[in-house]
Amino acid sequence: MALNAKIPQGEMDKKWSDYKGHVKLVNPANKRKLEVIVVGTGLAGASAAASLGELGYKVKAFCFQDSPRRAHSIAAQGGINAAKNYQNDGDSVFRLFYDTVKGGDYRAREANVHRLAEVSTSIIDQCVAQGVPFAREYGGLLSNRSFGGTQVQRTFYAAGQTGQQLLLGAYSALERQVALGNVKMYSRHEMLDVVKIDGKARGIIARNLINGETERHFGHAVLLCSGGYGNVFYLSTNAMGSNVTAAWKAHKKGAFFGNPCFTQIHPTCIPVSGDHQSKLTLMSESLRNDGRIWVPKQKGDNRKPQDIPEEERDYYLERRYPAFGNLVPRDVASRAAKERCDEGYGVGTTKMAVYLDYKDAIMRYGRIEAGKTGQDNADDKTIFSLGRSVVEEKYGNLFEMYEKITGENPYLTPMRIYPAVHYTMGGLWVDYELQTTVPGLYALGEANFSDHGANRLGASALMQGLADGYFVIPYTLGNYLADEIRTSSIATEHEAFVNAQKEVNDRLNRLINIKGNQTVESFHKRLGKIMWDKCGMARSAEGLKHAIAEIQALKKEFWSDVKIPGDINEFNPELDKAGRVADFIELGELMCLDALDRNESCGGHFREESQTEDGEAKRDDDNYAYVAAWENKGENGWQLHKEDLNFEIVKPTQRSYK
């Protein structure tokens, strides 16, 4: 099967407007007869469900949480990019497009990224109209801040809670459509299979998590907006419930999985404190604007950080990358921290952490404040307290969060940080219309692979989720549904539904009847460890081959020895989790396979075999300028399909931050 990305012809900056101008439309009377299923209610799902409901489609939306407002988009802190150029600092759609393609280390599809940059401005307009309280200047106009990987100020934000505010905006639009009867909401429901009829996606099997019953739902089209799969690593900044199940079921029903190994490891997270750890917490990237990162020069130095004199500290980012210093992109900063810790210079009880120190910033701000208020002879204590208030105003909530979790005061002791899995650039392969390789089955937001290449820039995830939901899918879905107006609703008594439901029920029965000895959690932890050690920040052919063998063995063990308490027909979180972990195990294998295939280093994917003499990532454009789209062959593994990436505008160059 040849992959057709359906990229419109014409010049890059005309493609989307030409597409919109010629796309097929569905008239309002027909829209009422067309049913659309949306799985997941984060930024992509809620915005898609709301927008499609407004257009007049009959929408059913599903989420596993108790309310659509809980989706993990809510946890995004930093902001959302948009090429508004309100700051008059030279921003434009082209610049945002260019930065995103470059930031993605030239592994994204140009046409998609350009469209993303084009619609970014409308997102901000839409959100403000919904009452999203973005930060404002005293003049009453919107405020912007800068973010990693760019030279302009294009990030809109709402303190450290931008994701929350954007999601609540989309959620309110969704609830409005629920009230109007255009959207029917199914909370605490989990999608467990896609139903295909004559090769097209025609509905889903969902399980009501309260009473455990499986249900059949018909749709003329199915939209998966189910987020990323970072939890395959067990520990990540994702929510506990974030999972790959919906995407994985689609994959097994014929949707190709794109670039599964592309994972973003975020450099500034609170380190693991012990075996009990259930998740990791991100500290906003903005902390690197002022903080300095260091480790002791001496291996295994057990002194308190305050007792280590300046000349015995190694500010390794400033040393290795004098041009960018502490502000190198996420992938580079993460690998550098890992390198130091692996060499034995790590700090803290686990020795898997580096210091993020605010002392210099506090003193620097303090001196500026002292200067402003004419206290030229202020002593260090005064300067410190002046500086502390400045830092508190800028980062207070983050420092507070750090203190809550670690019990340490970050104003006095340097924070300990370590990289953690944060985002997955990979996902279901989609064409320009966001359609997967299964007709009628779409993937939006983090669930698809499309826009971020091998590395995502900060503040771009929110942008992509909302772009897909508000401004892309309402057009591209119509193009598909225009040909479906003669298809009347298919009764869910159809044998395809019955069979799919039976398969789902059989699997649930199989799971609960294993009655083994090991808990679901213990399997998840073991999977996470394999993935983190061998398919994490650094990957090697040998390690990946080992990992694949280990995961295959783990899969067998899981299906013969997992212990799940309770029954199917009741509220049973352990059973829900078991199904998700089973899917993660299969995904883990595919990720390793993909990482093994890609014998180059690019973005978040670092192959030890492909590095420069001084340990930097080395991309191989001659052999790997493609999207790896994996087709599931059931028991026979996977088949690789390649979508070649042609860069018409942004010509690939090696990234350098020295």
Place this chain on the structure above:
Amino acid sequence: MNWKHFFTSSIGRKFTMGLSGIFLILFLIVHAGINSCIFLNDHGETFNQVARFMSHNWIMRFLEIGLFATLVLHIIQGLTLWYLNKKARPVDYAFNQPSKNSKWYSRSMGILGTLLLLFIVMHLNHFYVGTKIALYGGDKPHNLYEEMQEVFSNQWVVVLYLVGVIALFWHLYHGFQSAFHTLGINHKKYTPIINCAGLTYAVIICILFALMPIAMFLHWLN
């Protein structure tokens, strides 16, 4: 939104509680002011004159109906809210520490109010009934001052009055500022003033009311 909807909504009910509360707060100023005439220590001459004016003037008697209506409204609405609020939590916590997040008197308005209701029954029985019997029983002269002296010669009555005044203090202390909040006022500049005024008001009113039985019982007044 018709009247019925408004006044049976949660905020509508609270609105009537707040407004009637403020009316009762104003009444207490008048009540305490008139009764304080006893402190002139003129054998109740002034006090009895004012009392006679209050019971005979048609405007005052008309206002009196309003006062009772307000009081009854305040009581019925209060009891209704208490009932509805109980219903909002059918299963209570096995272990609860409300003292960690709120003041006891703010949580006890129902109990304090019930105490006050019992007190008012006793209080009306002591003074109001006699006045009305005198008024409608051929408008006989009625020495309210002497009646006070008689009632407050009993130490147990004095104790009951003091308990009533203490309940009144906490009820007013919370109720005063709460009424303004319910009417929609929460302002960085004005709320502290309202809170301060509420406390001052409650202290003054309650000291005055407490002094009356004490002064009579201890014969500070003759």
Place this chain on the structure above:
Amino acid sequence: MQHYHMNLTLKVWRQKNTQSKGSLETYQVKNISSEMSFLEMFDVLNEQLIVEGKEPIAFDHDCREGICGMCSMYINGQAHGPWQQNTTCQLHMRAFKDGDTIVVEPWRSKAFPVVKDLVVDRSSFDRIIQAGGYISVNTGNAVDANAIPIDKKDADHAFMAAACIGCGACVATCKNGSAMLFVGAKVSQLALLPQGEPERESRVLNMVAQMDKEGFGNCTNTYACEAECPKGISVANIARLNSEYIKAGLSNEEN
């Protein structure tokens, strides 16, 4: 920060489903690290229960970083436990000491029926939002984001109200089971912004009507909600809700 380990006695509410009657069950957990979060301590307990062949305790949780609003335990008589401006997932075990007994119950409210153990159904909050907690603007209708300047002060207040995570701690804490802080926060956010102006009256009337219909209690201004709110939402929003409602209710001519 000194790390330590502790043994604890837990009294946890167990209830099979909405219809059945529940009770407090006692459990022992040993060797709990002061560095664990409260929910990680529950993970330990649940793993222990599963190994023993007992049913683990159902509890709601998702992001575990204090923003999704899903976690919802009443711990030792306080919503989200003893720390101020904190969610259960962010509560850490150093708040307790060796030998402590901890009582854990679900949110108690008629409008939040228990689903199982510590899990409650908060869909009443969604229905309140459906009644009017939005601005009716279809996708694509918006004017330029900077077309309407908004006083920074109003924008900041709107933001502070919008910080609500919808966890329901206000209802759980209020002795009357009132949802006025939740509703007040949303009404305030939209009343403070010019975008919210056109639906200002109908929004507050409809949201309060839905709130009443769901069976929440009535506010008596104890301000316990503000004290226990993990996001520190101010009761000033309740006052604003009152004034919005009274104004709308008294001026509205429709039946």
